[in-house]
Amino acid sequence: MELKGKAHKFGDDVNTDYIISGRYKFKTQDMKELARHVMEDLDPEFYDRVQAGDFIVAGKNFGCGSSREQAPLAILNADIGAVLAKSFARIFYRNSINTGLPLLECNTDEINPGDELELDMEKGIIKNITRQVDIPIKPLPPFMLKILSDGGLAEHFRKYGTFNFK
Amino acid sequence: MGKTIAEKILSQKSGVDARANDIVIANLDFIMGQDGTSTLAIQAFEDMAGQKAFDASKVAMVIDHSAPSPLEGVSALHARMRGFARNQGINFYDIGEGVCHQLMLEKGHAVPGSLVIGADSHTCTYGAINAFATGVGSTDLAAGIISGQMWFKVPETIKFVINGQLPSGVYSKDLILYLIGDVTSDGATYMAAEYTGEAIRALSIEGRFTISNMAIEMGAKVGLMEADDKTAAWVSKHANQSFEPVQADADAEYAAIKEYDVSDLEPQIARPHTVDNVAPISQVAGTPIQQGFIGTCTNGRLEDLRIAASIVKGRKIHPHTRFIVAPASRQIMLDAMREGILQDLIEAGAAVVTPGCGPCVGTHNGVPSDGENVISTANRNFKGRMGNNKSFIYLGSPATVAASVLTGEITDPRPFIKEK
């Protein structure tokens, strides 16, 4: 899996209410519509600036707060390629893997807003093209890569009818 | 090497010798979804080509977050849940029954030693009665409903030993806010928290729920306590299934052990906009507030309403303040009526709303205006949480909220407490 795009930077403790506010999650089941409001409370123009394949880059504890799966889905539907952060909150982490949004832990201090990044998941490396540095990432356990490569847990279940990590 | 409570429960439910950081697939004892997460789960269930719930008696859905429905769109989501529940024959709790977590406990769906998932982050509440209970997303929920299983990373455990005795006017809410302020919002990420010590044992089961409820606010996966006589008595009253509590081994391995003495603890307040932005009330007292809210899965129980009523009884709330009360369940509302608690609250000026989440999640029932300050017994004060990102939410105990709505500013409740 290779991805290329620009970095959009956020701070520590970005919670799921910021990713997608509760006031929208109850209004619609249309994920494309929800995606228009992604990160709105932190950066009202975010959705308009994002190009397909761009990265969200954040500090520690990204995705803390509620269990709403609309959070990773809104990010996916805004065409974000992956989220890079120093650490992730647990439920958000599960939900992202389950819905097929790649998450990677790395030292995001090496990335500035607007930097061009290239990600190679198998090799476990992020190339910061703008700054000419390679940033190592913590590799995902094989069964998570399996769920991601199946396209999420729903696809995994559709294929196997149950958990299958053989 | 011995095992923690988390390792023991996950070993039992997975049939393998589960140790911290192992990944296991375990059998679930109960599965719960609420109206903010269930429709996505139903969607995922269909995407997975799911046919039947693995065991309908072990699944529940609850309409509590936007109940009764404030909007057409929400009504459609609710209708979809009702249809699914009827088709599958699962347990179903409609509007007015209460907050999902309160119901899971009151109806006896979660018991000591059980493994429970809920598509709501505060599922960790049931750790207070020794259940390994954790929040998941909608896709996990769907996979659980189909297979009765889920994948878990076995968490490391951080143990909190709480010594001493809480002073009068200081409650379990103040204690957990203090702990979160100390370890911060990601201090226990990916980990299990175990709460123990004499101050925990002295708490009622209701008071313990408040502690485990907020384990997630320090990032924890579960907030576990050992079961004692109080637990057994409480659970036997609510559940008609047998249960087997699980204790940590004396030589279990902990990621960290943190000891506290709470004998001199002051009431605590979490200031906007993070739960770990905690200060003793002396530093925040005097901040004007326009709305007070008592309710939620954290502090909407009978004990909480009783404390609040004892403070506002015979008084009137400040004329510039609104006071909203949402009992956590229908049962609690009925009990509060019978005890005269509701009458005391209403006479003081409270607006009592439907049992359920009330204004907690910002969809209805008390969205604050721009620039307003709210003092709430909820568990989260994130920007925009109550539906307006230009308002400010302070979190405190039910006693603190009750004292504050009387004066119109954040107020130390201790002078209002009659000596025990």
Ligand code: SF4
């Ligand atoms: S009361 Fe608030 S925190 Fe608890 S389940 Fe409802 S919305 Fe979530």
